[in-house]
Amino acid sequence: MDVELEPGREAVVRVPVATLWASPDAVRPVDRPALAGDPDVPAWVAGLDHDQQVGDCVLSQLLLGEQVLVTELRADGWAHVVAVEQPAAKLDPRGYPGWLPTAQLAPLLPQRQRSPLFVIDALVADLHATPGGPPALPGVVLGTRLHRAGPLFDGWLPCHVPGHTEPLWVSETDVVPLPAERPEAKEVLAVADRLRGLVYIWGGLSSLGIDCSGLVHLAWRRFGVTLPRDADDQAEATTPLALGEELPGDLYFFARPGRRIHHVGIVTAEPQGDQRRMLHACYRQRRLVEEQLPADRLATLVGAHRV
Template identity: 65%
Template sequence: MTLQPGREAVVQVAVATLWRGPEAVRTVDAPALASRTDIAGWIAAMNTDQQVGDCVLSQLLLGERVLVQEIRPDGWVRALALEQPAAKLDPRGYPGWLPADQLTPATPEPDTGTRLVVDTTATALHEHPDGPPVLPGVMLGTRLVTAGPVRDGWRPVHTPGRERPLWAVDAHLTREPDHPPTAVEALSVASRLRDVRYVWGGVSTYGIDCSGLVHLAWRRLGVRLPRDADDQAAATTPLELGEERPGDLYFFARPGRKIHHIGIVTARSGAGGPRRMLHACYNLRRVVEEQLPAERTATLVGVHRV
């Protein structure tokens, strides 16, 4: 099977990056373009200015679905990320470009296995138990389906584009939630990414942006939120300021401008107490938990609940 416009495909690398266009790619981006991506190495090689360049739109995790729209002879695919809602751009999903060899045609998901999700910040999938890693850097929130019973602490899982299962450390996986998750659970997931570097468009535990942090935390719990902060505001329920609880969402905008930043509430602020949040901070270039600085307080435009 080959990729075809109008058909669905799935990501077959640990993390695929969605680009503004093929012409936006820089020399430093080579590790993110390979058929075996090295996202940790890519981010480590960039300087702070390169980490916030607007050439990156988002990132997709192993097994994530896209709708192929165009295939270029030079190996680039224009696609819609179907699991990252983007109402203002395309109601079907987030649009962008990625290398064709990071995708494989979609096939029916096995219906005989248990659905699991990666519950460690990053893990690797191996050729066989204790064998060499085939897919390093598989991210928190990646969904997998079992391919057999656990063997000595290792579990076989189906992976896109491969006939034979790969093996994961069973302790790094957990069952998908069977109950509606709470905001506190989402905050707990996001808190595990404290000190992760700020990377524009990032949705990985090696580098992430403000809306990516919120998207990934809820994704780990089985809830699909939009990718961008303004779309996340439209998809959640507004509250009165002062009613927020840990796990709710603060939104920020400058006068007359659209929402540009989001953070996760970490403390009750009743009776005039200080507001605190966990967020991927552009200024500090990392994920931090802090009391809202004066600039944030001045641009706080709302609090919402998922």
């Protein structure tokens, strides 16, 4: 019996990276590659100019297999969803709300969710129809969780993939078991540091393009830890430290006077006097960089927190 998408039911993302939009009317001509049933996110990112990288039409992104609650289906091919794996308390207690092309979703099949979990550890990996065969689903990104579908075969792991009736295969070199224990902060920092130089995309949440809070969310997701999606919510969900007590892997939060937190970075070194260093997706430079905090950035530093 076929299972259809329905409002009020959960579904899963069936593409490597799905972009969550503010509204169907907010998308721009340049966004066309990201809207297809099989989106070409690298082409979309490559086509954005300096200003388009920070368009507020993009809210977040979801990875292959990520669960959503469908709240509305439109006849023009758009679905309003709540991304239940991306906490956003100020927007919706259920998760992050926004719009996706319906074609990028598949019905949730619970029986496939009971198998052991692996996570993509490569920055980008391809899934194959047969071990070592041509890619069937290219561009699966770091932090994507895969449900094992059988035993390892000749260095290839079969996995259940939404939208595919037969298992797809991933190289064992591209995945690791989802950790059972909470990681040390320095391990999370090491994963985040592998993204250094990545392009800044407002709302980005993948190794193809990312924003500041997306970096923090994704780095912890890689280890099975769910943090909120936005920086101000991340501050609420973590433990404040006295400035000077922060260690590599902790978080710096930033806000202008009288405003809510707008930026987050990951501490990369113990402070030396007034000198502090962090890894962050930098809006100004449109890149993920590790740097000493300049004076104007220090002026908006409102705290250090620990996950």
